[in-house]
Amino acid sequence: MALTAREIFLNGEPYELDGRTRLAVLIERLGMKPARIAVELNHRVVPKAEYERTSVAPGDSLEIVNFVGGG
Amino acid sequence: MAVSPKDSKMQDTALVLGGRSFRSRLIVGTGKYRDFAETRAAVEASGAEIVTVAVRRVNITDRSKENLLEYIDPARYQILPNTAGCYTAEEAIRTCRLAREMGVGNMVKLEVIGDQQTLFPDVAATLDAARVLVKEGFIVLPYITDDPVACLKLAEIGCAAVMPLAAPIGSGLGIRNPWNLSIIIEQAKVPVIVDAGVGTASDAAEAMESGCDGILINSAIACAKDPIAMGTAMKMAVEAGRIAYLAGRIERRLYASASSPLNGLLR
Numbered sequence: 001m002a003l004t005a006r007e008i009f010l011n012g013e014p015y016e017l018d019g020r021t022r023l024a025v026l027i028e029r030l031g032m033k034p035a036r037i038a039v040e041l042n043h044r045v046v047p048k049a050e051y052e053r054t055s056v057a058p059g060d061s062l063e064i065v066n067f068v069g070g071g
Numbered sequence: 072m073a074v075s076p077k078d079s080k081m082q083d084t085a086l087v088l089g090g091r092s093f094r095s096r097l098i099v100g101t102g103k104y105r106d107f108a109e110t111r112a113a114v115e116a117s118g119a120e121i122v123t124v125a126v127r128r129v130n131i132t133d134r135s136k137e138n139l140l141e142y143i144d145p146a147r148y149q150i151l152p153n154t155a156g157c158y159t160a161e162e163a164i165r166t167c168r169l170a171r172e173m174g175v176g177n178m179v180k181l182e183v184i185g186d187q188q189t190l191f192p193d194v195a196a197t198l199d200a201a202r203v204l205v206k207e208g209f210i211v212l213p214y215i216t217d218d219p220v221a222c223l224k225l226a227e228i229g230c231a232a233v234m235p236l237a238a239p240i241g242s243g244l245g246i247r248n249p250w251n252l253s254i255i256i257e258q259a260k261v262p263v264i265v266d267a268g269v270g271t272a273s274d275a276a277e278a279m280e281s282g283c284d285g286i287l288i289n290s291a292i293a294c295a296k297d298p299i300a301m302g303t304a305m306k307m308a309v310e311a312g313r314i315a316y317l318a319g320r321i322e323r324r325l326y327a328s329a330s331s332p333l334n335g336l337l338r
Contacts, residue, residue, distance in 0.1 A: 011128040030131065036138045037129060038172035045168050063128065065169050067139050069110060070125025070155050071100030071240065071267075071289030 009061040017058055024051040030064070037066050081317055086262060086285050088121075089178060089210030089231040091149070095120045096279070097309045098151065098264065100289025104298065107142040113292055114143060116302030121149040123180055123287065125156070126166050126173075150175040151212065154182050158193070160200035167204055179204065180234070180266075180287075182214040190240045190267075194221045198228065205229040214266050217251040219258055226261045233261060234287060237278060238268025241290040245274035249281060256282045272301075272308035279312025280320065 007014040017026075023046065027034060039046045040063040046054050056062055085092035099119040104110040114122055122143055130136055143150070152170035154163035160183060167179045183200055185193030192215050204211045211230045215221050222233040235255055238244035245268065246252060256263050262284035269275050269291045278286050288305055295301035 011131055013131070015131070030129075032129060033138075035174065036140055038126075038169040040165075040169060043165075045172050047172060048174070063169075064131075065126050066129045067124040067150070067152065067170075067173060068127045069101035069104060069107075069139060070153050071102045071123055071287070 003059060006058050008056060008058060011063060015062075017056065020055050020057045022052065023054040023056055026056055026062075027051060027064075032064065037064050039064050081314070083313065083317060088212065088262060091178075091210075093120045093149070095306075095309075096285040096313055097275075097305060098123065098285060098287040099292060099302070099305075100287065101139060101143065101293075102289050103293040107137060107139060109298060110139070110293075111142040113298040113302040114148070116299045116306065117288075117292065118306040119148075121151050121178075123151045123153050123289070126152055126154075126170050145175045149178060151178055151180050153180040153214075154200075156184070157182065158184050158196075160196045160203070163196075163200045164203050167209055168207075171209070176210075177208060178210040178212065178231075180212050180214060181230075191236070192216055194218065197221075198224055201225055201228045201230055212264065217248050217255065219251060219254045222255045222263070223258060226259060231261060232264050232284070233259060234264045234266035236267040237265050237274065238270075240267040241294075242268055243270030243274075243291055244268055245270050246277055246281075249277070252278070252283065253281055269305075272304040275305050275308040276312035276315070279309055280315050282316050285309075 003014055006016050008017055034048055042061050086096050095118050097117055097119045098121040099114055099117045100123045101110050154166045157163040163183045171177050183193045183196040184190055197213055201211050201213055205228055212232045212234055213225050213230050214234045217235040225233050237246045264285040264287055265278040265283050266287040269288050275286050292298050292301045
């Protein structure tokens, strides 16, 4: 799957960004609570304290996970 | 802590994992429930203090979905993220690093699966992942085959416990190899937690009677017709089995030994 010049991979799917975006802003736009998620940007875990100063740009690969039921 | 009726002097120690003490010896999973409300009720009924969860991608398209942690309060329960579904050490390590960023501590249930049909662990990959995770400061509780040597190696690496399976995950077959389990328990220098395969309360009691330190149960509670009642049954079985172990069972013998006096009989 190829990305357009405006897209990132968000959990494996293309997602259109409005250019370079701060991670904290993107998370808020997605309606997620930082306390309930963990984030990996280009295969590197991003500590919660860095959401404000981390930016996501087209071409990046972003993974956002949470806890679900499991054994 | 006191474990049995007032007349007994019996004392039990706490279950200690990575320096943390737990009164309950039952760890429960949160998979396969109908909904989060049922999950919460069954977990409460089980009396468990440690609760396993899985790490998965957030559903981007359906954000109305509730979050498990709204129902299982991390302030009240020790959350134990697992690496279920990981088939390589790298995937498992990556999952643990993400799980730690959730802010619920650094205790993880490590599982590296080796085969889709049996869900038996890949022992070599589990050892590899455990080495890295212990070095990174995780409290590692590894799911492993009922293999005494693998358990010894995991303890040497620095895992906080070993969690041998009783039978395949979700099979409900009970303890398929009680003799191996006994060897693991006898040799272990870390707590032994039976993980996977328990079908009903008697299986849990049997495991505890054999002297293991705890049990991890998911399917047997979640898939029971009444998960909340089964949560209660498992709580009681784990406690009964533990007390029976501490009380010391009688020797098995081939022939009868009368319980009533042999003298003073009417003739």
